[in-house]
Amino acid sequence: MMEVSALTTIVFWAASGMTLGLAVIVVTQRDVFRAAIALAGSFLGVGILYFVLNAEFVGVVQILVYVGAISVLMAFAVMFIQDIASGSRPSEGRLFAVVVSVLLFSAVVFTAYNSNWSSMDEINDPLALHALTDGYVEVGTGTDISILKDPPIDSDAVVVENGGVLVDSTGPIGVMLIREYMLAFEIIGLLLVATLIGGLLLMRDRAPENEPENGDASV
């Protein structure tokens, strides 16, 4: 099920090459502004990887948040801090860093190639397979919902037709966020508000006594 076409494989390796090549530029380039541009390209490559992996919604979020927002934040930071024009010097721990990253990489790759990953072929239920790739139908409401392959012809129950969750993932992700992961979703909102207030507090000008007392400054 869900065969990988040759074109998909070519796009996957091209996007991987783009991502990893630009990531190497990010960590080796002395000019920080060039590193920021390479970082945006690397994020875009990761976004393409998500599309290749059938995760359209995650890919769009990646492009909006990383390529759109975080890259602009990085470029702004690089331009704001003039000190950085002198370049980002590598520290003394370069050899140690190479050793650590090579060990990390080989440990994960060794695990990936020596583990017996379960595959989609282990799903025996034909209805489950059909629901993953071609879609399913929910019949009923509340706790009394049954899953069917095709909509019933003569039924007065509530019928909801869904696409295959692996090929049309956006809708199911939205349902998951407000059902299974409701609490985490709310906490993320709280976290973002806390981050916003914390960022404003850190960036606040710490010299209120220098501000004019009367309204002369306002024109």
Added chain:
Amino acid sequence: MTIESVLAVSAALFAIGAYGVISRRSLVTVIMSLELMFNGVVIAAVAFSRFTPSAALIAADPLTAEAIRSSLTGHTFAIFVTAVAAGEAALAFALVFAMYRAVESVEITDASEMKN
């Protein structure tokens, strides 16, 4: 494209980010490398969602909508990690600016001067 090759790409991105975090001296490049590491982890989560069936789906009898949706847990995880990473980047740059204002430098070795 198999799950092994996707995991290898994700491990490579994570390792490159780790190299950057340890070897760079400027805080701005360290934060950039941290974002690369975040991306490496999220690629792995999405890859597991794409190639391996969820345990709930295999065990489900009878089949429920929750079990079908649980195949997308990796995608949901990716959304949450992206949200946390965005907040982390904003807060980290606020800290870098605060440090730059205080000690006129963004090098990690100068961060110890922030004690006062």
